[in-house]
Amino acid sequence: MPEALLASVVLIPKPGKDVQGIDNYRPISLLNTDIKILAKLMALRLGPMLSTLIHPDQVGFMPGRQAFENTRRAADLIWWARSRKVPSLFLSLDAEKAFDRAEWPFLFRLLERAGLPDSFLALTRALYANPMAQILIPGTDPTPFPIRNGTRQGCPLSPSLFAIFLEPLMRIIRADEDIRGFLVGGQQFKVSAYADDVLLSLTDPETSLPALMCRLTEYSQISGYKINIAKSMILPILVPARMLRTLTREMPLQISASELPYLGIKLTGLPDRLYEVNYAAMYATLKQDLECWDKYAISWVGRVNCIKMNVLPRLLYYFQTIPVALDPSDVRSMQRAIDNFVWAGKRHRVARATLYRPKQLGGLGLPSLFSYYYAAQLAQLVAWHEGVHAGRWVELERALMAPNLPHHWIWLAREHRPLLPTNCPAIMNTIRIWDKLAAKCDLATLPSPLTPIFRNREFPAGLRPLPFQQLWDAGLHRLCHLYQKEQFVPSIIIDQQESGTGGLFLPERQLRAFASRRHIKAASQTPLSFFESICLKGTYPKGLISTLYYKLTSLIDWKELHYIQVWERDLAEVLDSDDWLDIWEASKGVSLCTSMQEQPLKMLMRWYTTPTQLAHMSPNHPDLCWRSCGSKGTFIHMWWECPQIQKFWTNILAMLSDALGKEVPSDPWNLLLSRPLEGFTRHENKLISKISMAARRAVAETWRHQALPVMAKISAKIQDTRIMDELTAVVRHTLPQFHKVWDPWTDAGL
Known part of the structure; x- marks a missing residue:
């Protein structure tokens, strides 16, 4: 056990700081995997109990609680203070090395008082029984040293332990009558926290602030929790300048007259500046990033993945945490920048409705910013319906809308709604979005x-x-x-x-x-409806924003997709929804390699420029097939009807028939779009799909040439596909499935 408790610390230099300064490095602890597994199991056991131990004011790392609850609540309270002309302070506390200063005797005593089982307490003590750490520096031998306090960085149990450690301070603040918060609808709103990021909303500053500092000092003496006064910041609302000077003379807190950084956004003293202060800088940063990435050779699918993995999370966080209406022109400008990045500044070859549609429904899955924003706002409307587990921001907005209940009022037809007693911007924005989307998007x-x-x-x-x-x-x-x-x-x-x-x-x-x-x-x-069912359950389910986004981007019936209509016209056959679902599934899962993923999507969406299209764009360009067969070079001709391409597919089918030991029929739906063939097993259909995809890749590389690719080129593409599948199977531990698909091909010596 002692060796398992040894942590290796890696030092990461802080950006833009002098690397010669010790304070300019961020330590990252690497814990033993066995210890992390044990701690994770303990965290999972403790998780269901946390909602009974920790007040809803704490939302950090709490099951079912999210960061937006605190930012929306703070924005509501700032508006309330200004509308009621209440002098108040919003104080963001900076805890000095918060997780590292928790005193263990105090923490273990809290765990005992919480009524946790003896076995759990014993395991927790074992995790903190003489732990050691060593700093890894290249070229030196690490020297272990003991750790005497703090919750361990990188430990899955640490966030829960810290929440329990901080809870007594939160209770002391809530119970102290000299620390006065906002009284709305008979409820006090004083303190909110996301882990160690504590935000206090105080009225009567002359009484509240000194009382707060006294309580913080007392708590620090018994727990080890210490506030860095110099880095803590105040956002005053309607506080006279003389009073503010008097307060800060005694307590040297930073004062920000207009903005307060909190949880990655900036709260503003004027509610109508919330959008401008936050979104303008974020849009500029994102566009700059897109311009930088555009210089690199990134595939079409890779560019879509860049947006999903890097740009979307940043935008979505703002959509959730900043309760304001968006400027449509700004959103359209950002969406154009994203679209241009995906197409590398070239002609857009796929309709936007198809581009934003989910992959599993025949689209490309590129994020639609408006749809994600609407999904984020509708998710918060769902949270209005929560019952006993409703967040504090819901309680606040219910108090602001009293005697009406927000989760009832919105379902009324407009002409039957009682007048609202509030014009809180966050509430009004949610209502406007609901009224806009309810009927338009079949939500109700x-x-x-x-x-x-x-x-x-x-x-x-x-x-x-x-x-x-x-x-x-x-x-x-x-x-x-x-x-x-x-x-x-x-x-x-x-x-x-x-x-x-x-x-x-x-x-x-x-x-x-x-x-x-x-x-x-x-x-x-x-x-x-699906949305009414979610609301009536009165819970906020996991993945709600993704579920709502999926619905909002799937409103167009699949039959209305342009490429479906053109494929069915060209091949003179109308497919049912199950056939198209099979085609979409095949195109989505053909390979882990993005360059291989692209080909089925490009084929499905008819990406490739044909002679007839070029002739339409330039009258001087002939519309005849490049392979000199004398026919018009339409899309279906170039890929299926041309005599040369027919010979090409005949050779591919002959190889597949040899490998599978039975005749593979000549079906354009199968060879061009990978629709599964009846009478063939799942693994056989997978092999046919992969071989035909490799063959199409070879054709695409010689697209505007007179001659089709030679067999050596096709074999190389097939070999690339097989190797990529094998490497993927090794990583995913799925070699048996790989062999079931590819063994017939390799056994045939192809």
């Missing part, structure tokens, strides 16, 4: 089964919910709750109530009259 029917019964202008009696309180408490909230197998639910509820519920007679009659209207009864029994 009108009226929706989720339409609320109460506080609905179409049901005037329900504008005063008190007479209906018993029905509300019994779960009667929405139109979909009115009927159960054709039985009127309010009557069932009343029948199940004990005697003394005579006061429900009139409310039941009023509800029955409302529910008997034809459109209300029809709406109550309408099947839920």
Whole structure:
């Protein structure tokens, strides 16, 4: 165990810093794999308990909690402070080496007080029993030294332990009446945290700030947690300059008059500057990166992957954490920059609707910025529907919209909505997006089964919910709750109530009259859309943004895709959806190599320029086949009908038939688009798909030549494909599957 507890520390120089300074290196700890596996198992065991141990104000590394909860909450509170003219401070605390300063006796005592099992405590103590570290420096022998405090960097259990370590401080701040936060709807909003990034929202600064500093000092003395005052920063809202000078004279905190960096974005003192301050710099950085990458020889598919892996995560984080409306012209400009990068500044050969469509539905999967932004905002609308596990930002926005409930109000038709008591920018932006997309994107029917019964202008009696309180408490909230197998639910509820519920007679009659209207009864029994089903569950599922994005980019029916219509016209056969799904699946999984992935996509989307297209663009260019057969050089002629290409495919089919020991039919859907053949096994169809793909790659490399590729060229392409598949199988430990596909080919000596 002692050797397993030894960590190797690698020093990474900080960008733009003097490498001669010791402080200008960032230490990265490399832990023993066995220890990390044990710690991961412990973290998984502890995870389900964290929501009961840690207050919702802490969202860092907590299951089901995300960074946007704190940034949206902070933006709401800044708006509230300005709209109510409340002098306030937003204080971002900089913890000095936060994870490294946790005192172990204090931490273990907290774990005991949390009621964790003795076996778990024993394992935790074992992980921290005389751990050692050594710094790896080239050319020197590392010398181990003991570690005496802090949670271990790189340990899967560390984030959970630190959250438990910080929780007492959060509780002290919440409980201290001298530290005054925002009181909205009877709830206090003082402190929020993402791991060690703590943001305090304080009113009455003259009282709150000194009291806070006193509590921080006391906590530091017993726990080891220490604030770096010089790096902590204040964003004042409507605080008189004289008061601010007095406060900072006693506590040397940094003051930012307009912006406060927090969780990778900048909170602004003026809500209407939130978009400008954050997005302008981010767009400029992304465009600069695209210009830099454009100089490199990156394949078409590789460029799409660059956008997915590097550009999209940065944009998506802003879409989630900054609750503002986007400037459409800026988004279109950014999308054009992305599109131009993907096409390397050349002519766009695929329609945008196809380009942004998911790969599994016949598109290329290039991110559509508007769709991702809408998906991110709709995901937060889903979070409005959460029940007991709702985030603190949801509680705040419910208080701002009271007496209306946001997760009820949005389902009302516009003419039946009660007036909102707030114009909070984040709330209004979410509502605008919902109203824009609800019907356009088939997210809901009108009226929706989720339409609320109460506080609905179409049901005037329900504008005063008190007479209906018993029905509300019994779960009667929405139109979909009115009927159960054709039985009127309010009557069932009343029948199940004990005697003394005579006061429900009139409310039941009023509800029955409302529910008997034809459109209300029809709406109550309408099947839920996919989005309505998600909202009604009242949870925020994993992968929600991806699910919503998939739906938003799949609205066009597959039959409307242009290349499908052209393929079916050229080959005089209409395929059903299952056939196209098979083709899309085959084109998506042909190889791990991007240059090999490109060919099926280019073929599917009819990438290759033909003589007829060139003649259309330039009248002086002949439209005849390059292979001198005298026919018009259409796409289907160049790939299938030309006598020379027919001989080419005959040779390929002969080799496949020899390898598989049975005749492979001449089917353009199979040889050009890899539609599986009936009567052949899955592995046989895979081999046919890979051989035909290699053959098409060889043809594409001699595309505008009169002669087709020689057999040596084709064999080289097939060998490249086989080697790439073998290397992939070695890495993925799937050699048996590789041999099932390729052994017939190699056994035939081809």
